Amino acid sequence: MFAVMGRLIWKTHISWQLLWLLCLSWNTIDAQIRYSIPEELKTGSVVGNIAKDLELKLSDIFDRKLQIAAETGKQYFGVDLGKGELIVTDRVDREEICGSTGRCTLTLEAIIENPLQMYRVEIDVQDVNDNSPFFLNNQIVVNVEEAKILGTRFRLESAKDPDVGLNSLHSYMLSKNEYFTMNVKNMNGSKIPELVLEKALDREKQSTHSLILTAVDGGTPARSGSTTIIIRVQDSNDNSPVFEKNSYKVRIPENTPKTTVILTVKAKDLDEGTNAEVVYSFEPNTPAGIQDMFSIDPEQGTIIINTFLDFELVNSYIFEVIASDKGASPLEGSCSVEIEILDINDNVPEILMKSLPKPVKEDAVPGTVVALIGAKDSDSGDNGKVNLSIQSGLPFTLKPSISNYYALVTNSYLDHENVPKYTVEIIARDLGTPPLQSKTQISVDILDVNDNPPFFHQPSYTVYVKENVGPGNVLFTVLASDPDQGENAKMSYSILESNIKGISVSSYFYINAENGSIFSMHSFDYEKIKVFQIQVQAKDNGSPSLSSNATVYVFIIDQNDNAPSVIYPSAVMGSHQRMPRSAKPGHIVTKVTAVDADSGHNAWISYRLAEATDASLFSVNLHTGEVRTKRSLSEQDDFSQRLLIEIQDNGEPVQSTTVTVDVLIEDGFHEPISDYRKKTTELNKKSGKITLYLIISLASVSLLCLMTFFILLAKCARSSRGSSSCCIRRNDSGYKNPNRNLQIQLNTDGPIKYVEVLGGDMMSQSQSFGSYLSPMSEFSDFTLVKPSSTTNFTDTLNVLDASLPDSTWTFESQQQKPPNNDWRMPPNQRPGPSGQHRFHTLQQRWTPYEKSRAGPRPEEAGAGAVGGTGPWPNPPHRSRTAPGSDGCSECK
Structure with missing residues (x-):
């Protein structure tokens, strides 16, 4: 009937200044955005472009998860994620949504995350015709008495138009006739049509009149509807009932019981x-809902409640009551009745979770938003005001926002290791009398961060x-723990890089990282390295990763492998010993x-005679290795004797080695001094002159040796007082080498007596003087050997070095303690020279160039100068021993 007038689309933006006024003091829930x-x-x-209005980029729509939620159950709008536009997703019928209400507003909530924010969006739905x-x-x-006077009005049925405003009912039109005109009466905003009698009726002329009543709205183009009015002319009843009041008003609480009489009209x-x-x-036009809610006694005019009232559904009722007489x-x-419903606190507050609680990292700063919570109470006034609270003792608090919205935020630091999850009970309580409350529980998970090494x-x-x-064996397993979880608790082990004697520790050990x-x-x-000290690190997989270290001491246990x-x-120079046939037992x-x-x-070490001629x-000797005669020699004994001596250690299994000693027995050679004196007595009988020469020679040599010894000893005492070695130092102007020393060795064992004096260090040219004394005529002279150079002395040592295995040259000063005192033995059972043949000397041991020195301990000085062992075997020292004697090889 009416042409389409087009659509009117507009959008109203609230200024940012108004937004800030609505924001209270917190920006989690912002002010409203309104569209029409x-x-x-x-x-x-x-x-509208909601992304632009929220100042969001298109990428933020996905990243911050823009969501649209409606307070009503039906979702009419959605978001075009590609353009950020708010679009219509379902039919929007204003009459269906809001009925006859003049203003129709749909409330939406726009929620975005990271950070969590919520915007209130209101959409005004404008009516169209x-x-x-x-x-x-x-x-x-309509029954009209013929006696009705002119101007009498007859109320007609009102037309209905669901549209509102200009599009609603605007006017009535009556078909042209000579008896009646149209009058429109405004009552409570409603237009009620009335027939006005303009000309007296005559039942005898025309008992029935038919008219067309048309209702027209104010839209563009206008729409209309019509009905037929049948007027029946009746006999006169010319007085209408009149109410005592034109309008009645009553106020009743919503909990008024059924069947209660609330009003009586008269x-x-x-x-x-x-x-x-x-x-x-x-x-007649009263809505069916009102007629179901109330009933009117037709005779008494009492209005009774038929069912329970609910202020939250309808807070007032307005209707008309008709009083009709019983005339022909x-x-x-008619009168108007208004019933106002008073609110009571009969609704429990409702807790609304606007966003589910998100897990919170344990290092989150106080004030971090966990969830958005709303409260709703259908009551009004103080009955509808709701306060939210949580139980005490939790690291959370509720921060109020606009209206009945709250934000659950942290108010202290969290610790996942102590409490990995919190159960928060939210209590909603209204301000009614008595107050009503409701509760709900939410769980907040605390996410682990890597805060524990x-x-x-x-x-x-x-x-x-x-x-x-053998390599590849598991030596030990270290264990570390991490109270964190997940990747933060996964650990890997490693050995920190370090050097052991110049070699990387990773070449000795490997650790399984898992x-x-x-x-x-x-x-x-064990003979090379006795203990290892390594640093083991445990590092977790967190970001950033944390680590800690532990020290592992690996002690090597000695095995009998040498x-x-x-x-x-x-072994190179061989052992060829000579002895006189006149030697006594024990020689x-x-x-x-x-x-x-x-x-x-x-x-x-123990020594035994394995084989002998x-x-x-x-x-x-079992402990010292001294080879002695068991008896006196006879003329029948072979002049050449070969001894095979076996040397065994005390390990398990036993390790041993052998050495061969060749002994040449000679008549009248190297006899002891006691034997010499006996022979001298016998020879004196034969030749006193020879004896006299021998005595004079022996006395001269002995006197010269003593003089030389005491002179050198006096010089040594002046230059180095209190030192165990005798060092000859020149004055600063003549000689400035403090390392140059003088060594004196005196050997009195065996038939050959000699004193050796060594001067200088091994880095410069050394001086060596030797003197020999012998009771035999061919050795009765005193020999002063000319100074020898360092080169010659070094050559001599090289020969001795070649005869010894590398394991015998150890340059360590550390001493190993014996496990118990049972290992100690009497001095005469210790390895090395002992008894009356113990070698006493004042000397400083020499070690080759660039190798460390290790001098004998004081209690071991008398145990022998030839690498002997004391109560507990010590690492062998590099020393020089003269073949066949306890002196040094340089004297030979």
Whole structure:
């Protein structure tokens, strides 16, 4: 009927100044954004660019998860994620949504995350003229008494138009006739049509009149609806009932019980008889909902409640009551009734989770938003005001926002290791009397961060490993723990880089990064390295990663893997000893000296005579290695004797080595001094002159030796007082080398007596003087050997070095303590020279260039100068021993 007038689309933006006024003091829930749209927009129509209005980039729509939620159950709008536009997703019918309400507003909530924010969006739905006015009945019957005076008005049925504003019912039109005109009465905003009698009726002329009533709205183009009015002319009943009041108003609480009489209306009719009897009823156009809610006693005019009232659904009712008489042509009177419903606190507050609680990292700063929570109470006034609270003792608090919205935020620092999850009970309580409350619980997970470094169960570990154990064995397993979770608790083990004697520790050990097992990379040698100190690090997989260290001490346990090494006699130079046939039992032929690179039990050395040309002639001391005669020699004994001496250690299994000593027995050679004196007595009988020469020679040589010794001793005492070595130092102007020293060695064992004086250090040219004394005539002279150079002396040492294995040359000053005192032995059972043949000297041991020195301990100085062992075997020292004697080889 009416042409389409087009759609009116507009959008109203609230200024940012107004937004800040609505924001209280916190920006989690911002002020409103308002749009206006006409109803009945097509699906997909654009309401507005909400992303632009929220100042969001298109990428933020996905990153911050823009969501649109409606307070009502039906979702009419959505977001075009590609353009950021708010679009229509369902039919928007203003009449269906808001009914006859003048203003129709849909409230939406725009929620974005990271940070969590919520915007209130209101969309005003503007009415369009999409409904035509209509009458409930297609035909209206009006009984009119013929006696009615002109100007009498007859109320007609009102038309209905769901549209509002200009589009709602605007006017009525009556078809042209000569008896009636149209009058429109405004009552409570409603337009009620009335027929006005303009010309007296004559039932005899025309008993029925038919008119067309048209209702027109104010839209553009206008819409209309019509109904037929049948006017029946009746006999006169010329007084209508009149109410005592034109309007009645009553206020009742919403909990008023059913069947309660809330109001009584009263009307009077001036007629008599049946024309004066009044019947009460609802105005015919009264909505069915009101007629179901209330009932009117037709005789008494009492209004009764039929069902329970609910202020939250409808807070007031307005309707009309008609009073009709019982005349032949009933007349009516009407009044307006308004019933106001008073609110009571009958609704429990409702807690609304606007966003689910998100997990919070344990290092989140106080004030971090966990969730948005709303509260709703359908009551009004103080009954509808709600306060939210949580239980005490939690690291959270509720921060109020606009209206009944709150933000659950942290108010202290969190610790996942102590409490990984919190259960927060939210309590909503209104301000009514008595107050009502409701509760709900939410769970807040605390996310772990890497704030705990791994820790070892002990700061250091001690591991004992036998030497010579094959590579690839698990030596030990370290264990660390991390109270964090997930990747933050996953650990990897490593060995920190360091050097052991110039070699990287990673070449000795390998650690399994996952379980902390430490493996050996190759076998160990106790004689080279006795203890390892390594740093093990445990590092977690957090970001950034944390770590801690522990020290692992690996002690190498000695194994008997070294056979004794013979120091004297030299395997290169050989051992050829001479002895006189006149030697007595117990005569020292030679002394075998050996050392063992092992330690403890494994380094104890014993000597035994394995084979001999004549086993009854010689014996070997078990502990010292001294070879002595067991009996006197006879003319029948062979002049050449060969001894095979076996040297064993005390390890398990036993290691041993052998050395061969060749002894040449000669008549009248190298006899002891006591024998010489006996022979001198016998020779005196034969030749006194020879004896005299021998005595004079011996006395001269002895006197010269003593003089030389005392002179050198006096010089040494002046230059180096209190020193164990005798050093000759020149004055500063003549000689400035403080390392140059003088060594004196005196040998009194055996038939050959000699004193050796060594001067200078090994880095410069040395001086060596030797003197020899012998009771035999061919050795009765005093020999002063010319100074020898360092080069010659070094050559001599090189020969001795070649005869000894490398394991005998150890340059360590550390001493190993014996496990117990049972290892100590009497001095006469210690390895090395002992008894009356113990070698006493004032000397400083010499070590080759660039190798460290290790002098004998004071209690071991008398145990022999030839690498002997004391109560507990010590690492062997590099010393020089003269073949066949306890002196040094330089004297030969």
